[in-house]
Amino acid sequence: MVCFSDLPKLRKAADSKREQFRRYLEKSGVLDTLTKVLVALYEEPEKPNSALDFLKHHLGAATPENPEIELLRLELAEMKEKYEAIVEENKKLKAKLAQYEPPQEEKRAE
Numbered sequence: 001m002v003c004f005s006d007l008p009k010l011r012k013a014a015d016s017k018r019e020q021f022r023r024y025l026e027k028s029g030v031l032d033t034l035t036k037v038l039v040a041l042y043e044e045p046e047k048p049n050s051a052l053d054f055l056k057h058h059l060g061a062a063t064p065e066n067p068e069i070e071l072l073r074l075e076l077a078e079m080k081e082k083y084e085a086i087v088e089e090n091k092k093l094k095a096k097l098a099q100y101e102p103p104q105e106e107k108r109a110e
Contacts, residue, residue, distance in 0.1 A: 033059070 025031045037058045041051060048054045 022031075037055055040058060041047075041054055044054070
């Protein structure tokens with residue numbers, strides 16, 4: 001049987017367990033990740049029909065990354081930049097070439 005005089009001790013024990021669990025969540029990055037996902041949901045201009053699906057999707061995407069995946073992402077970003085630069089250079093070269101070549105109709109007439 002619990003006595004009223006024991007209530008403060010029980011409350012302190014529960015608070016201590018709660019605090020230990022909070023520190024565990026904080027140390028392992030759970031609180032930070034949850035906060036980021038909730039902020040993303042808050043900042044979403046059009047709220048999704050299912051907030052739970054939004055959380056599941058974004059929490060799944062928030063798992064720690066394999067270093068190889070991160071390297072591939074960086075490489076992909078570099079390749080996209082190079083691709084855009086080459087496309088731009090190609091446009092410029094085509095425009096330059098067009099200045100020196102007669103139009104296609106004139107070539108056929110020859």
